Amino acid sequence: MDALNGNEVLLTEQNKELVQQLLDLDQSHLFLSWPPPGEKDNEKQQLLEQLQHLDQNYTGGLATYIKNAKQLLEDSRSGKNAFEGFVPSVPKGKKLDFGSEEFKEFEELGVAASKEAAFVLVAGGLGERLGYKGIKVALPTELASEKCFLQVYIESIRALQAKAGGSAQLPLAIMTSGDTHARTEALLQDNAYFGMQPGQVTLLKQEKVACLSDGEAHLALDANNPFAVQTKPHGHGDVHALLHSSGLLKRWVAAGVRWVAFFQDTNALVFRGIPAALGVSARYGYDMNSLAVPRKAKEAIGGIASLQRPDGGHLTINVEYNLLDPLLRANGWADGDVNDASGYSPFPGNINQLVLKADSYAAALEETEGIIAEFVNPKYKDDSRTAFKSSTRLECMMQDFPHGLPPTAAVGFTVVWAAYSPVKNSPDDARAKAAGGNPSHSATSGEVDIYRTNCAALRMAGARIEGPEPREFNGLSVDLWPRVSWSPFFALTFSDLEAKIDAASVRLSKDAVLVINGAGVRIKSLDLDGTLVIDAAPGAEVVLDGLKAQNRGWKWQALNPNKEMTEEQAMRGFKVCRKGETALKLEYPTEGKYVYPEKADAGKEGVKTERAAVA
Known part of the structure; x- marks a missing residue:
């Protein structure tokens, strides 16, 4: 020594x-x-x-980490393709048309299956990249309701729990990091777990791994402290090892859990697809089912493909877009990744939202100890591929789990276009993405896509929805639809929406704002040009019948760069002007039956009316 x-x-x-x-x-x-x-x-x-x-905190210890790093760095230096020798083909799965009869059928199957489901939220990230000092799950999904991501996710699980029936409380695990653990715990405690029982929620803290300074896998010391090793997150693939090492997955399986659904921290639309994906998994017995979206050929998003291994086995897995096209060309696809008759690539877009069959998942983790195939992505200084621009580390991704499944495993996908609009890019990065013809995946697009999807659902159900209005926020051109937001308790599935709204008797102007909170709200007839907010407590049954509301309402206003703004506003490029405007707000804080506006028969037994508060 x-x-x-x-x-x-x-x-x-x-x-x-x-x-x-x-x-x-x-x-x-x-x-x-x-x-x-x-x-x-x-x-x-x-x-x-x-x-x-x-x-x-690394399976096999630092010695194993360094040995793995040396091999992966050598593969990277030599340009080795991880899929070399694999033969691609179009994968098997289910493409669902959002709102169709088939979609609704699979949603209802998924609701029934959900009584034996558990949920995993991957939430290890801060919002610094977005210009936000807090944790990402504390961000508001949109400014109409101002509900944060974690609240929307938990309310969605609670709504599924209520719809599925039975006495079981659906469990939720949240993978945190050293950066987010305490703040996630505080967010839950400060909000009474958003209605969940504390025992339903388990936090699993992810540890970081050592950084590497060069192609020889030397551990990188901190530039400002020679007595500290640089560390970075290992990637969301660690969720599998945490579920295994904590024993949580074993306990879930022992308690009767059959399905485990995984989702990311800032995709508010994910529960537009999870019930249907659960239904597809239940119908076809998939060991792994990737919730996916339609993908244009060569679009900068990974594609799900079926691959024949050199040993003859098969693997259905995500292939990154920069690898998919050359892999296809090398195997007889003369034009590589091209759109088919549907106008989209036959290889659907991976969005890192998964449904796994719990028993086969647990068995695979026993074999692998939750270890997911790693990769390294160094940024080289030059073409010699020896020196790095900055330190790197080994990473793993949760969607690479199929590497640990046996060849006989059933792996498929479920495509739902309405299930994905993540918030992950800063305004500057979002503009660059949009300029390159890609989705901006920003706080701006995340919010307007919620309104777009809700308005699309209402239109499919038969409502008259005006708009959209072309607008520009943070340099991004968007279509701003009527600002429609409803809680999962009001409508989690498409069938819920059809049951709660007589859509043929509903009209929303292009400036309408409609916010609905409460499972007991029913809209029989509504003509809205302005803002309407309905808050109904559990047990309050509210019927809107013959309501024609017109007011100045709330306005979505582009920001003035010379005036003060909050972080939540800055990342969107707009604010909501409520002060000095009028809006119709209906509040029903107690159980009972209510009709609004008042009817001639309002005094009949069993029917109550409540006047609106005008703000």
Whole structure:
């Protein structure tokens, strides 16, 4: 241990074993700057403790991590294709037309299956990339209701729980990180778990992995602290190892869970597709089912493909868009990835929302210990592919789980166009994406897509919806539809919407704002030109019949860059002007039966009326 400059006297037996492993793996640089014993001993201990922590939180320890890194970095340097020798073909799955009779059939199958489902939210990220100092799940999904992502997700699960019936409480696991764990816990506690029982929710904290400074897999020291190793997240693939190592998945299976649905932190539309995807999984017995979206050929989103392995086995898995086209061309597809007669690629777009069959999932994790195939993506300084622009690390993605399934596993997909509009890009990045012909996936698009999808559903049901109005926010051209937002308790599925609204008797002007909270709301007739907010407590049955409302309403106004704005407004490029405007707000805080506006028979037994509060 000459590299320690006499500091081996500071090592415990446990430290000695780990340090010797690191020295044997050419990591002596970690200790070369250490002064003699007696100088900066506390800092040395901090590094040793960090190395022990990194060793304990990676399956196989740091030695395995470094060995894996050396192999993957060599593959990267040589340009090895991870899918070399694989033969692609069009995968098998279900493409559903949102709102169709077939879609509604699978939604209802999924509702029935959900009584034996558990849910996993991957939420390890902060909102810094969006210009937000908090955790992403605390962001409002849209500014009409101002409900945050976590509230919408939990209310969706609670609505499924209520629809499915039975006494079971559907469990939710949330994968957090060191950056988000305490704040996620506080968000839940401060809001009484948004109506869930605390025992329904389990937080699983993801640890970080060591960064690598070069192609020889040397661990990267912090540029400002020679007694600390740089660390970064390992990727959302860690969720599988956490579910396994915590024993949570085993407990779920023992309790009768048959399906596990995974979703990401800032995709408010995901529950427009999860019930149908559960239904598809239940009908076809899929061990893994990827919720997907229609994808244009060569679009910058991974495509789901069926691959024949060199050994003859088959694998259905996501292939990144930059690998898919050359893989197809190398295997006889002369034009590579092209659109078919539907106008879309036959390889649907992966969106990292999954439904797994719980028993086969648990069995696979027993075999693999939750280890997901890793990759490395260094940014090289030049074509020699030796030096990095900045440190890198090994990563893993949860959608690569099929690598751990047996060849006999049934793997498919469910396409639902209405189930995806993530919020992940800053305004600057969003403009660049849009300029390149790609979806902006910003807070701006995330909000307007909620309104677009809700208005599309109402139109399909037969309502008269005016608009959209072309607008520009944060340099992005968007179609702004009437601002329609409803809680999952009002309508989680398309059939719910049809049952709650007599759509043929509903008209919304292009400036209409309609916000509905409450399971007991029913709209028989509505003509809205302005803003209407309905808040109905559990047990309040509210019927809107013959309501024609016209008011100045709320306005979605582009921001003035010279005036103050909140982070939530800045990332969208607009604010909602409520002050000084009129809106019709109907509040029903107690159980009962209500009709609005008042009818001649309102005094009949069992029917109550309540006047609106005008704000």
